[in-house]
Amino acid sequence: MTEQTTRRGRPGYDLESLLAIAVQLFNERGYDGTSMEELSRKLGITKSAIYHHVPSKQELLRLAVDRALDGLFAVTEEPRSLEGRAIDRLEHVVRRSVAVLVERLPFVTLLLRVRGNTKVERAALARRREFDQLVTDLVKQAAADGDLRSDIDPAVTSRLLFGMINSVIEWYRPRGGITPDALADAVSTLAFAGLRVD
Amino acid sequence: MTEQTTRRGRPGYDLESLLAIAVQLFNERGYDGTSMEELSRKLGITKSAIYHHVPSKQELLRLAVDRALDGLFAVTEEPRSLEGRAIDRLEHVVRRSVAVLVERLPFVTLLLRVRGNTKVERAALARRREFDQLVTDLVKQAAADGDLRSDIDPAVTSRLLFGMINSVIEWYRPRGGITPDALADAVSTLAFAGLRVD
């Protein structure tokens, strides 16, 4: 897909392919730091042609963050997230969240960088807070069961734990030398067993 | 400090007080999502008055991120970061990084959200990579000493560990119920000893 000027012809974008490139650019330059002109250059079509596919820049953002959030919420609805001892459910949610993060990397990346300047962004943040709450509840339950150390507040635990998971967006690359499974293992091991050997 | 319109009189900003408010707003709305007009309204002075204090919007950013980076690099130069067994040095760097993060929260927050669109941003990212490299080297040394578990790649360890530390910017609040020391404890404990009780 070469960037060209003053061209005629149809690259043949659909919403999906256009969205993918938009999200990539939003992640590179920031949503607010990316103009539609810039996106059009990347796409090799004019700015106005973008509006054939989507009604607004915000709609691109909304589509992307919803995709990320849908993936994360789906994790919390899996049977192994719902049944069994809380610590096991928590481990499952951790592993599966890493998997979703990896699988929907561009979308989750964009989601995690949302600020809250517009309605779309604030809606995404609200939905994110819901997810965070589900996870925190699970951590609290595992702590109440006596399966998590009690010297760290469960709310802090939850935040640090998911902070670590979310930080993966900053460096994980699909061909970067670690498989999604190995990554999920590393996260889970670090979190539950710690780094030190005694 | 009230936002007002069409006012005369001198709120009496200096660079420091102006920078503090700018950084706060940059963190709320994103650097690119914050206009100088908006900043001027928050300050209660005109947009052009800002330029008495700083030559450009980018300079505000540069001042802020340098402050964050200076703090972090200072940690790596402390005696306890330089002398002794690698695992102990690592723990010290971890605890002190948390402390710097908390102490310089607005500046570090802004730093961690830099994208790379401008020279200032790219310089900050380059410096950040230097810091990351120092930390990764330390992790590798501790692993080579046999003090860190060997089933997680040291580079991955380093990233997850500092990913977790850096995630604190997203939720830590100075009056939020956890002291900097308790936070450093929590991070260190989670990282080195893990969450599970056996």
Add this chain to the structure above:
DNA sequence: GCTGGCTGACCGACTGTTCGGTTAAGAATG
């Protein structure tokens, strides 16, 4: 021929910054 994907010209609003001018506030003076 038809449809929908695209273009170029355009819009109003906003962006970061400049520049000549004003003035608030503090210091100095009698």
Add this chain to the structure above:
DNA sequence: CATTCTTAACCGAACAGTCGGTCAGCCAGC
């Protein structure tokens, strides 16, 4: 204490460029 001076902090107007978006028309591809 009142007045004058000084200067840094501020103002308003303006600038060139950019922003997201609109719309009538063209045309690629089936």
